[in-house]
Amino acid sequence: MSDYREMWEKLGLDLQAHDGLLEVLPPLYGETILSQENRPKGMEYFDFVFSEIHGLRVKELVDHRAQGGLVVGTFCTYVPEELIIAAGGICVGLCAGAQVAEEATEQYLPRNLCALIKSSLGFKLAKVCPYIESCDLLVGETTCDGKKKYYEILGQFQPVHVMELPQRKDDVDRALWRSEVRRLAARLEELAGRKIEPESLREAIKVVNEKRRALLRLAELRKSDPPVISGRDALLINQIAFYDDPKRLAEKVNALCDELEERREKGIAIGGAHRPRLLLSGCPMAIPNWKLPAIIETYGALVAMDEMCTGIRYFRHLVDEEPADLEGMLDAIADRYLRIDCAVFTPNRERIEHIKELVGDYSIDAVVYYALQFCDPYTVEAFLIRQELEKEGIPFLYLESDYSTEDVGQLTTRVQALVEMLTSG
Amino acid sequence: MSDYREMWEKLGLDLQAHDGLLEVLPPLYGETILSQENRPKGMEYFDFVFSEIHGLRVKELVDHRAQGGLVVGTFCTYVPEELIIAAGGICVGLCAGAQVAEEATEQYLPRNLCALIKSSLGFKLAKVCPYIESCDLLVGETTCDGKKKYYEILGQFQPVHVMELPQRKDDVDRALWRSEVRRLAARLEELAGRKIEPESLREAIKVVNEKRRALLRLAELRKSDPPVISGRDALLINQIAFYDDPKRLAEKVNALCDELEERREKGIAIGGAHRPRLLLSGCPMAIPNWKLPAIIETYGALVAMDEMCTGIRYFRHLVDEEPADLEGMLDAIADRYLRIDCAVFTPNRERIEHIKELVGDYSIDAVVYYALQFCDPYTVEAFLIRQELEKEGIPFLYLESDYSTEDVGQLTTRVQALVEMLTSG
Numbered sequence: 001m002s003d004y005r006e007m008w009e010k011l012g013l014d015l016q017a018h019d020g021l022l023e024v025l026p027p028l029y030g031e032t033i034l035s036q037e038n039r040p041k042g043m044e045y046f047d048f049v050f051s052e053i054h055g056l057r058v059k060e061l062v063d064h065r066a067q068g069g070l071v072v073g074t075f076c077t078y079v080p081e082e083l084i085i086a087a088g089g090i091c092v093g094l095c096a097g098a099q100v101a102e103e104a105t106e107q108y109l110p111r112n113l114c115a116l117i118k119s120s121l122g123f124k125l126a127k128v129c130p131y132i133e134s135c136d137l138l139v140g141e142t143t144c145d146g147k148k149k150y151y152e153i154l155g156q157f158q159p160v161h162v163m164e165l166p167q168r169k170d171d172v173d174r175a176l177w178r179s180e181v182r183r184l185a186a187r188l189e190e191l192a193g194r195k196i197e198p199e200s201l202r203e204a205i206k207v208v209n210e211k212r213r214a215l216l217r218l219a220e221l222r223k224s225d226p227p228v229i230s231g232r233d234a235l236l237i238n239q240i241a242f243y244d245d246p247k248r249l250a251e252k253v254n255a256l257c258d259e260l261e262e263r264r265e266k267g268i269a270i271g272g273a274h275r276p277r278l279l280l281s282g283c284p285m286a287i288p289n290w291k292l293p294a295i296i297e298t299y300g301a302l303v304a305m306d307e308m309c310t311g312i313r314y315f316r317h318l319v320d321e322e323p324a325d326l327e328g329m330l331d332a333i334a335d336r337y338l339r340i341d342c343a344v345f346t347p348n349r350e351r352i353e354h355i356k357e358l359v360g361d362y363s364i365d366a367v368v369y370y371a372l373q374f375c376d377p378y379t380v381e382a383f384l385i386r387q388e389l390e391k392e393g394i395p396f397l398y399l400e401s402d403y404s405t406e407d408v409g410q411l412t413t414r415v416q417a418l419v420e421m422l423t424s425g
Numbered sequence: 426m427s428d429y430r431e432m433w434e435k436l437g438l439d440l441q442a443h444d445g446l447l448e449v450l451p452p453l454y455g456e457t458i459l460s461q462e463n464r465p466k467g468m469e470y471f472d473f474v475f476s477e478i479h480g481l482r483v484k485e486l487v488d489h490r491a492q493g494g495l496v497v498g499t500f501c502t503y504v505p506e507e508l509i510i511a512a513g514g515i516c517v518g519l520c521a522g523a524q525v526a527e528e529a530t531e532q533y534l535p536r537n538l539c540a541l542i543k544s545s546l547g548f549k550l551a552k553v554c555p556y557i558e559s560c561d562l563l564v565g566e567t568t569c570d571g572k573k574k575y576y577e578i579l580g581q582f583q584p585v586h587v588m589e590l591p592q593r594k595d596d597v598d599r600a601l602w603r604s605e606v607r608r609l610a611a612r613l614e615e616l617a618g619r620k621i622e623p624e625s626l627r628e629a630i631k632v633v634n635e636k637r638r639a640l641l642r643l644a645e646l647r648k649s650d651p652p653v654i655s656g657r658d659a660l661l662i663n664q665i666a667f668y669d670d671p672k673r674l675a676e677k678v679n680a681l682c683d684e685l686e687e688r689r690e691k692g693i694a695i696g697g698a699h700r701p702r703l704l705l706s707g708c709p710m711a712i713p714n715w716k717l718p719a720i721i722e723t724y725g726a727l728v729a730m731d732e733m734c735t736g737i738r739y740f741r742h743l744v745d746e747e748p749a750d751l752e753g754m755l756d757a758i759a760d761r762y763l764r765i766d767c768a769v770f771t772p773n774r775e776r777i778e779h780i781k782e783l784v785g786d787y788s789i790d791a792v793v794y795y796a797l798q799f800c801d802p803y804t805v806e807a808f809l810i811r812q813e814l815e816k817e818g819i820p821f822l823y824l825e826s827d828y829s830t831e832d833v834g835q836l837t838t839r840v841q842a843l844v845e846m847l848t849s850g
Contacts, residue, residue, distance in 0.1 A: 110796075110804035110825070112537065142592040145570045148771045149805035162771060164593050167567040172604045173589070179597045346573045346587060371535075374799060379535035380574035400535070 004055045007062055011134060014127040021100070021128045022054065025288060032290045036230055036297075038270050040263065042256030043233055049240050053287070057243060058130040064090055065134065070192050073135035075120065076143055077309045077340055078165050080181060080333045081246070082319065084139075085204035086196045087188035092131050093242025094120065094138070097289030099403045101126035108153055114372045115402040116286065117146045124157055131243065132158070137191055139184065141165045143344045144377055161187050167346055169338060181334040198326045205319045205329060211246040212315035214253035219312055221260045222305055223362055225277065226269030228260045231303020232293045238310045239287045271297075276422040277304035277363055281355055281385070282370035283378050284309035289403060292370055295412050300419045305362045307355055308370070313340060316354075343377035351381070352388050359394055365422050366395035368415070373402045395422065429480045432487055436559060439552040446525070446553045447479065450713060457715045461655055461722075463695050465688065467681030468658055474665050478712070482668060483555040489515055490559065495617050498560035500545065501568055502734045502765055503590050505606060505758045506671070507744065509564075510629035511621045512613035517556050518667025519545065519563070522714030524828045526551035533578055539797045540827040541711065542571045549582055556668065557583070562616055564609065566590045568769045569802055586612050592771055594763060606759040623751045630744045630754060636671040637740035639678035644737055646685045647730055648787055650702065651694030653685045656728020657718045663735045664712045696722075701847040702729035702788055706780055706810070707795035708803050709734035714828060717795055720837050725844045730787045732780055733795070738765060741779075768802035776806070777813050784819055790847050791820035793840070798827045820847065 008018060029050060049057065061071045070089035074081075084091040099115070100122035108125075109118055123129035132138070140151035141163045151160050163180045166173035185196055218237065221228055237256075241249055263269075278301050280293065285308065293303050305312060317339045320332040341351040358364065367389055371378045379400065386396045397418050401407055433443060454475060474482065486496045495514035499506075509516040524540070525547035533550075534543055548554035557563070565576035565587045576585050588605045591598035610621055643662065646653055662681075666674050688694075703721060705728050710718070718728050730737060742764045745757040766776040783789065792814055796803045804825065811821045822843050826832055 108808050110801075110807075112799055112825075113801065113805070142771060145769065145801035146805065148592065149768070149802055152772055153805070153808055164591065164598070166589065166591070166601070167573065168589050172601050176591070176597050176601050343574070344570065346567060347577055374537055374801075376535075376538065376570035376799075376801070377574055380538070380571065380578070382535075383533050383578055400537075 004059065007059060008054070008130055011058075011062075011130050012127060013130060013133065017126050018054070018128045021098075024098075025053070026051075028288055028290075032288075032294045033232055033236060036232065036270070038268075039233065040229065040256060040259050040270075042252070042259045045252045045256075046233075046236055046240055049244055050236070050287075054130050058134060060245070061090060061092070061131070061134040065136070070136045070188070071134050072188070073132055073138045075138075075147060076141050077314050078141045078143060078337050078342070079139045079163060080184070080337055081208050082201065082204040082333050083181070083185050083188055083196065085207060085246070086201040087185075087192040088194065088200075089136075089188065089192065090245075092135070093286075094129070094132055094135075095242070095284060095286035096120045096123050096129070097286030097403065100128060109150065112374050114144075114146050114283075114375045116284070116372055116375075117150050119286075119403060121150065121154065124154070137161055137187070139163065143342060144375065146374070165344070166338075167344065169345065174335070174338060177338050178331055178334040181330055181337075185330065196326070198324075198329065201326060201329050202321075202324075205321060205333070207246050207250075209318045209321065210250045211241065211253075212318055214250040214257070215241060215315040217257045218253055218260075219305065219315075221257060221264070224260075224264050224269075225363055226274065227271060227277075227302055227304070228264050228269060230270055230297055231278075231280070231306070232290060232297055235285060235290065235293055235303070235306060235310060238306070238314060239285070241314065242310075271302065276301045276365040276419055278302065279305050279307055279355070279358055279362065279364040279367045280311070280370055281307040281367055282382075283372040283375055285370070286310065291405070291408065292368070292399065292401065292411060292415075295408065295415050296368065299412060299416050300423065301415070304364060305358050307351075307358055309342070312358070313342070343381040348381060352385055355385060356388070356392070359389075364394070366397060366418055368418070369396060369398045371398070371400050373400045429484065432484060433479070433555060436483075436487075436555050437552060438555060438558065442551050443479070443553045446523075449523075450478070451476075453713055453715075457713075457719045458657055458661060461657065461695070463693075464658065465654065465681060465684050467677070467684045468661075470677045470681075471658075471661055471665055474669055475661070475712075479555050483559060485670070486515060486517070486556070486559040490561070495561045495613070496559050497613070498557055498563045500563075500572060501566050502739050503566045503568060503762050503767070504564045504588065505609070505762055506633050507626065507629040507758050508606070508610050508613055508621065510632060510671070511626040512610075512617040513619065513625075514561075514613065514617065515670075517560070518711075519554070519557055519560075520667070520709060520711035521545045521548050521554070522711030522828065525553060534575065537799050539569075539571050539708075539800045541709070541797055541800075542575050544711075544828060546575065546579065549579065562586055562612070564588065568767060569800065571799070590769070591763075592769065594770065599760070599763060602763050603756055603759040606755055606762075610755065621751070623749075623754065626751065626754050627746075627749075630746060630758070632671050632675075634743045634746065635675045636666060636678075637743055639675040639682070640666060640740040642682045643678055643685075644730070644740075646682060646689070649685075649689050649694075650788055651699065652696060652702075652727055652729065653689050653694060655695055655722055656703075656705070656731070657715060657722055660710060660715065660718055660728070660731060660735060663731070663739060664710070666739065667735075696727065701726040701790040701844055703727065704730050704732055704780070704783055704787060704789040704792045705736070705795055706732040706792055707807075708797040708800055710795070711735065716830070716833065717793070717824065717826065717836060717840075720833065720840050721793065724837060724841050725848070726840070729789060730783050732776075732783055734767070737783070738767070768806040773806060777810055780810060781813070781817070784814075789819070791822060791843055793843070794821060794823045796823070796825050798825050
């Protein structure tokens with residue numbers, strides 16, 4: 001990656017700290033992802049993208065800006081990528097999945113705050129994320145308390161636009177959210193120095209829907225038993241979907257799906273004997289947070305589906321492509337994003353129903369609930385989900401974790417106990 | 426209090442556990458409140474109310490219900506008491522300030538959740554709060570993540586109505602909040618089986634404003650230096666204001682203020698030599714959470730003002746009494762409550778400005794920031810407040826705590842160090 005040093009320097013990265021980060025990633029990737037046997041050939045593209053995580057893709061962002069295009073960073077699945085694309089921008093997900101600069105971070109944020117938020121500020125303070133440094137604008141949202149208040153601090157470092165997400169889904173909330181979608185559109189237009197035209201918005205809706213359709217096709221293939229793709233590989237693809245070029249990503253995911261369909265016909269499965277099929281449900285897992293899926297798949301089970309923002313929640317709903325005029329498209333976008341069933345909503349009955357649906361559709365043997373420590377929406381909602389699942393006799397394992405490796409032993413013990421229970425039963 | 430046993434039993438309390446709780450309170454009260462020297466005579470009423478905390482006032486609620494009146498419980502300063510009164514109801518604040526039934530609570534809620542929420546469920550599970558058991562309806566609000574999601578669980582025990590509080594204060598938020606105020610009014614009307622008439626709403630607005638005016642008068646008197654009332658006594662009055670009859674409370678507060686004005690004229694101060702004047706800012710302190718004010722005032726300083734929901738935030742703004750028609754009054758109520766500057770709003774510039782104002786108005790020597798552990802809105806907002814205060818050279822002490830007594834030593838050490846710094850300077 002030495003060709004990129006000049007680029008990183010221009011972006012203001014701390015090259016030494018950045019070198020340190022880049023040294024950690026390849027062995028972790030090798031151990032967690034590349035070590036899997038019998039992976040589909042189509043994963044090579046994603047391996048390549050990952051190997052160039054701070055290189056080629058960042059160069060694309062830099063080149064895009066050099067040509068006058070915008071780069072906009074987001075932290076959440078609620079921010080409409082369509083608007084960014086229609087304004088001539090590239091949307092990159094900035095959620096961070098590694099402990100960085102903890103001490104410095106705690107000068108700004110309380111110690112007892114979710115790892116994802118602390119990590120985000122850590123990357124900023126340590127100057128080791130070329131993505132955030134490439135952004136013309138960061139778009140936050142009032143999802144959880146922690147992020148909502150964090151954006152006020154982040155705004156001292158870089159321009160931040162915060163979308164207000166309502167907390168219920170009634171008519172008055174829809175009205176608020178539709179107006180928030182327009183407020184973001186106006187901000188992007190101002191920044192881009194151009195109007196969002198109906199043409200380009202229509203095209204953007206198609207592009208992002210195509211990405212979602214490709215990921216939905218892959219999700220369908222995860223229903224196969226024996227499995228044709230591992231949970232780790234599927235997670236990696238979802239994670240990359242947050243920052244890769246959406247058209248190219250859709251193409252590559254579709255090519256992979258072609259291969260997986262072929263493999264399925266030929267009876268080529270990954271892994272060995274039948275393994276318990278688990279649904280991972282809960283908080284997002286940002287790169288390189290593969291800790292729990294790796295434990296699960298190392299110790300005899302399969303992550304058959306992820307009910308999380310780095311899983312099916314990201315691509316489950318399409319934007320309605322019917323509306324032809326700008327206002328209709330903006331409403332359709334708003335409505336699509338408001339359907340997302342994040343735990344920040346109250347009540348959030350849809351999520352419980354969806355989990356039960358997934359349990360049936362993916363022949364799930366047990367639900368593993370993954371909560372980031374101190375994440376109130378997901379840790380509290382866990383109770384209601386456990387209650388409903390246990391009523392139906394579906395095993396439920398609640399795990400709280402953060403980005404450290406200190407709890408690997410404990411997580412392993414609990415996952416092993418679950419797998420043993422499921423396989424001996 | 427033995428006369429009340431039958432009442433408590435009818436309310437479904439666990440008498441044995443309840444006895445245990447009642448045994449703890451009087452010595453704590455004696456030590457923290459009654460032990461103060463030279464207290465004004467007007468405090469006798471509040472001592473009496475506290476001594477009857479689970480007795481006389483609860484009997485009033487029971488009698489009110491027996492006559493067909495409503496009792497409505499709230500957890501937050503955002504719920505308009507005016508609507509409850511206008512619907513013929515009594516409003517009681519249910520925020521809880523003591524560790525109760527921790528183990529049972531953790532069957533429902535994550536361990537790492539703010540003490541106030543856990544305490545609330547603890548009182549419910551242990552069946553030791555006659556107030557919550559007297560309620561026809563509990564009214565929650567989507568302030569913080571923890572409470573918002575907790576109400577979903579609480580709703581399994583008792584009817585809960587949740588108001589959606591927006592997270593910003595723009596026009597679209599005001600529209601949402603005004604409609605939420607009407608949604609609560611409709612719910613109360615349904616429950617009461619009667620309309621909220623303009624007459625009764627006008628009267629209710631006056632009653633609650635009178636309570637606020639009395640508390641504001643007391644707040645004004647806290648500007649006196651030397652002080653005429655301790656921070657602990659002022660806090661106690663604020664805490665009682667959440668559940669006592671509002672007219673009676675206003676009367677008693679005004680009588681106390683008469684006495685304090687007299688004392689001030691005569692030069693009768695409480696405490697001895699000049700003590701550093703501290704502003705307590707942050708999370709609410711529900712009964713019997715007097716831990717930090719007791720430490721501060723035992724170790725040589727004065728809590729001159731409380732910038733919290735159990736302080737000036739509760740009564741700072743009046744409802745505009747101008748509007749004569751029902752819709753106008755409802756809007757005036759909504760607008761008044763939306764002015765509250767809780768840390769859940771983003772941005773929340775008003776709070777910073779108000780703190781700076783209080784520092785000037787109350788001749789504050791240092792700000793002590795009190796955050797309940799795991800309370801993201803207040804723990805994260807602390808950074809911005811510290812930043813602004815330090816810019817102006819105002820000492821700032823950040824303290825995180827919960828409802829245990831384990832940290833008393835540590836809190837004492839830090840408060841002592843602050844007092845020493847302020848007195849030696």
